[in-house]
Amino acid sequence: MKRSAIKGLIGFILLLFTYPLLAASLLSPGDRLAIIQPGEPAFEQPFQINKQGELVLPEVGSINVMGKTLSQADEMIRHALKPVYKNLSQLTISLLEKRLLISVMGYVKKPGNYELSPDGNVQMAIDAAGGLVPGAQLNNMQVRRKNDVSNFDYKRYLDTGDASLLPPLESLDVVFVPASPLIGNVQIDFDAATLAAGGDGDTEKAIKVFGEVNNPGAFSFKSGNSIVDLLMRAGGVTRFAGVERIRVINGSSPELFDLKAYLDSGNNKLLPNLAPGATIFVPKDEEQIKKGARTIYIMGEVFKPGAYEGREGDTFLDILANAGGPTRYAESRQIKLLRTNGSVEPIDLQAYTEGLKTDLPIVKPGDAIFIPEKTDMNEKSWLKVAPGRAVMVMGAVLIPGRYEWSDEMSLLDLIAHAGGPNERADIAKVQILTTQDGQATPTIFDLDKFLHQGGSLSSLPKIRAGFTIMVPELPTDPSDNKSQWVRQSPDSSIYIFGQVGAPGRYAFNEQLGFIDILSAADGPTAAADLRNVRIAHRNGSNARVTKLDLALYFETGDENLLPKVLPGDSIYLPEKNRPWLDEPKENTIRVLGAIARPGRYRFNSSMTLLDLLAEAGGPTGSAYIKKIVVINMAVSGQGDQARTFDLDKFAKEPDFSQLPVLREGDTVFIPDSQSSNWAIFMDGMKDILTTISVVALVGSL
Template sequence: MKFTSLISLLFILLIPTLSWSNTVKPGSSIVLFNDENIPIIPMTSVNKLGVLTLDDRSIDLAGIELTSVSSTLKRIIGEDYPINSVVVYTDDELASVTILGDIKQPGNYLQPKLSPVWQLGYFNTLYDHESFEADITVIRGNSEKRLTEKSLKDVLVMDGDIYLLSLRKITKIQKKDDHEMSESESDNKPLTPQNKKPLSFENRVETEDVTQKPADMANQLRKLLVSQNKIAEKTSRKQASEKKQEAPSGKSLSRNHIIQPGDIVTVNLPGEEGFNSDFLIGRDGTLSLPEIGQVSLGGMSLDVAEKHIYQALSSVYLGLDKLSVLVKERRLLVTVLGFVKNPGQVEMPDNGNVQTAINLAGGLKDGAQLNKLQLQRGEETISFNFKKYLDTGDALMIPPLQSLDTIFVPSSPDLSNVYGQSGAEGNSGIDPTEDRTAIRVFGEVIRPGSFAFTEGMTIIDALLRAGGVTRYASVEQIRMIDGSEPILFNLKSYLDNGDYGQLPILGEGATVFVPKQVDAVNGGGRIVYVMGQVQKPGAFETGEKVSFLDVLANAGGPNRYADNSMVRILKTDGNVVRFNLQEYAEGGDEKLPRIDPGDAIFIPQKSTLVDDSWLKIPTNTSVRMIGAVQKPGRYLWSEGINFMDMLSHAGGPTSKADIAHVRIVSTGDNGKAISREFNLQHFIERGGNWNSLPELSGGVTVIFPELPEDPSDNKSQWVRLSSEQAIYIMGAVVTPGRYAFSDEMGVLDILSAAQGPTEESDLTNIRIIHRNGLAPRVSRLNLVEYFETGDETLLPHVANGDSIFIPSRNRSWVQKKSYETIRVLGSVKETGRYDFSSDMTILDILAQAGGPTNTALVEKIIIVNSVADKNQAYTFDLVEFMKDPNLEKLPVLRAGDTIFVPDVKNTKWAYFMDIVKDTVSMVSIFALVK
């Protein structure tokens, strides 16, 4: 009784399911057929609400049984459409195919599986089949077949097919009435509801070329390439022997040459306008002659062609005894189609190759798939790897060309139908219908799909292309089908022992399936938590033999922000276990940590400069890079990272960095800071041992000081530079102040940095105070003498900590030392103290003083000399010297001397003349009064 009740209950529950399976489902595709079993209109889909739209007419099919669809549509639209039958197709009954060529919108289309290929244009709106007929070429797997009228009946549509359609316009003679359908057309009836059942593979009628295996195709291609190269070698040797038999002029090929499309033929007929020029043999083997028109010469030898032209011209021209025909040059007419910039026919030399043809067609467009180029020669199609030719330069990788060849360059599978990157983020795979060699990965992976095959691809590469496995993946039971042999792969075992021999290499068209790990997810109450930067953080139930990698794989693995070197396992007893996953993956000594129930795996985020995540790095594992660097901040440190690595990570020093005084501050005993200096500029310019670079460790601070800016504008920059690292420049310069210099710089570099001396500067008395020795020292510099002699020994060495003072020539005389000057007194225009050098004479000193006045007694100039603390005086007659200017008669002057120029008014003669002048004046006044 109970069993009967259970059966009744199950029957009641299954009634809605059975009812639903026999009704029209949303998304189903509907095709209307006429009496001749040809689709009346293109295939139309039912929307989500179960509504079918035809000619702006909405027909509600929701809930209608499949057996009633035909009668329903006949009742509603039977007056407008001659409906004989209606077929409803579900998604699994439709094949995804790619249709290219002379159609309105090339791309991917859905076509009923096992429907006749000749009905492509009826199920989808591809072209006007009333005005055009289509020549169809099918590409299935690695084979290609151009279908004839006979084979059109035999080939049925399969999932993944590629069809190339070439349209030709139907002439009035070819166009048939509806009642004149041929026998072949009447036999090619579409699938009706009665014969819609899929055929078995054994019952399918297909040509041998279409179903050829990839391995057989590869062998045939290799044999074809070898035979073609042998033919090319024989042809080249034959051409070489023919050239020896040419006429002395060398302008024509051998008389035995067979004329081919692309040849340039010279027709000489003296006295006739339009001849005596070159003519090109067209694709159809003909050339066009004046008054005659098209003359077919293709396949003829040169002698036969000349006779043929003679006969054609004899009906129009006389005097053909001087007619001569020569083949001037061989050219190839090649058509380049597909993903090139200027597709079409190109004309090229007979020694050109595939690369020459592509270049003449404008070159490849971005997105061309170079490893799948095709050469079409008549009914024959050759696929070759053009990229391998570009990589190796091996001419055997590309087939030799002949006239009328067609080169087809396909687009990359990563491009969409509208020539753009395919798919959104997270779906970088390809449509499996576009490439039968694609690798298919599905199951418990992040992004299942099909991916382009590359030589040497492993199962790990395929899993990475699919984004890795999910949290539910059974990594010990991964299945792979390569060809007809299934293979079981244990990812966990491979990651445990790293045996590369366990890693399967995938072939073309391989399939990888990652099953769900039911036991690891649902078996028991052992919970492990995964947190931080993983694909899917959360709590996971694990089996007894689940390891760290199993749990991490269930969490989707680390994401791109994860710091794999800082993994932490938080144990239930409160301990923290550190684990360097990056070092383990690189084959280091790290061991996988043990995972117990209740443990938590935490994977932190990488250190960045964008947010505050650097604060999460412990001080003892980081290095601070501050000062004049491009990206100052804290950086994670680990063993093996040297000073240059850390500086590169910080973006390098800025243009204002003082790299000669880099400071490295570390922590010594008892927490004391230890500072040391490193001259990076010396290391860069002069080199050195790499071991001399400062050793870094966790907690170290690297400081790059900044060179001060112009001190006249920003004196606050001075405090950034200690006195031992700066040079002081004071006095009569444009911008005095503190400057930082390297030890390799000299006095002239420093003066140039201060924008040079002013106009008032006394360049003969520059002082340099040296403070970098045991005791302060002062040196003098006569810069004028250096510029006059160029003697480098006059320039003193200057180091950081020194001071440079440039005095002014206009300083007060009280600021000048008496033993460095000469005093000028008496009857001169400007008395005072004047700077004196050993090359100066009394004339120079008098000139500096403005010269003698009008009342000066220049015959009695007095010079007071100080020699050994004794003063000696002598006179100098300037008037006598002017009469006989002998420089040897000039007095010798020394610093500290005194020059006195007396005045005529102060002599006795001047006193006598004053009395005489007074007496004469009194006599004159007395005489006037009288």
């Protein structure tokens, strides 16, 4: 028979003998059962009883089988599965193996829950947890089973190998390995030598050393040992030790020991006497207030604020670096050095790091360095920036408010910090309110001109902390809200009146011209007299008026015809058809006699007598057109002159060179042929009639 067949037969025989034993034993947490339902994949894996003694079955959930025999569990499982699965005739339930669920806690390498074989013991549980760690107490281990605790001496078992010294284990037992009382209450890595150094004296005469030492403990008393010897046996003091105030208790007499003073002087008289049973306590450095002749204090936004002992030659940077340096919230421009005499010196550390400053103040013992918190501009409280460090920005900027000022900044930096001007800002009239000796003085700066034409940065106004910057707002449409005009200075305005679409007051600067301001006022209306536009110049010591023939400009496009207008000037466009009495006689020509519409008429150099007669409606039917009288005003001291014009002859033989010359202020008279003897009189009248007789005649008419 082959060897493999023999092994299979032996295994089957063992199963026949062991199965009744397994079936008769009680089920406990950790046991593994095979529940097979053909055709159901959910039953292909073994099922293990959890720590609560439950099996979790598919489609059913948890059922508690702890403490049951396998046959009892078989009946419970079939009863639970019957409502879900119709055919359970082929369902088989068997116990695959028994397991122990053990928890190992305490001073082991890997505390946790572990599965052991049914014959598992404490040794196997500790091995499963990775073994013991240094500091474990071997002679007082525990096995906890519910509320019962069994102590055992594992060290004795290791010494003798007697397995009977180990308590038996059951599922859900807890093996606990306590820590040795020699290791103290701080978890550290150490070896056996370190553990032994934690103390070697008896409780009556040993000297107890604790506090900020590396290896606190009780040490045997030896005559001649000093406090320094005991501190060395305790591993020395830690970096947190307050070595200036070590406490020593000999019997009932406490005293203070300054280790630093002893090390600085080497005077053995400073060493306290130690008696058997003495106590030495090294406190923490933070528990004391440091002060002394060489102490320098650093506070505020540093990583390690506190009191530091300065030495000869220590600089500000040495002390700052010793305190860990400024934090990310530190305001490095506003550091304060508080002198012992009460004076305060500012330190701009950022300017020093950028090379703008070449020296830092000398720090002396007793001085205090204060590094304030950086100002948060989103902080609601503006009191975080002192008035002596702030500049106020108001008016037409996106973010008006108070801003912290530094002398490296300029007006452009400040306005940019405020978000820049908004769309309504009049940057040509930026107002800067300076303060000095309690007096405020406003100045105006043309930022628009600087931005367009450039210039030296030195021409920018000098800003200092405490100043106020006002960016004025351009006025709104005067047709919408005339009350807004008060926001605009008259010195930056042009006034336009009369026959324009929107008369009013308009913002103006030197880059704009006459046509710009006329366009802003929506241009002339249909009733505007373009040939008699008047500009009142008010920017000089005396007002003067310029006359503009705007119609001629539109006909020729000659820019030389347009006058130069400046802020403060006024423009007036008169009405074309206003009453003739509103016109000065020097600016019109009088048309009298037998004419359709006698009166005053505007006249310019491009017009002739024919144009004037046509504008007046032409002569009447009774007009005596052969002797039209034209009276010219005095020119260059020559006196008034009169001449006649034969319109009838001109109509038959046109010769425009024979038309009389007309100027503003002249008079044209058309006689009426129906007047008595008028025609006979006029036929005998010559062109050489004196001016006085004609004027008298006209005056009588």
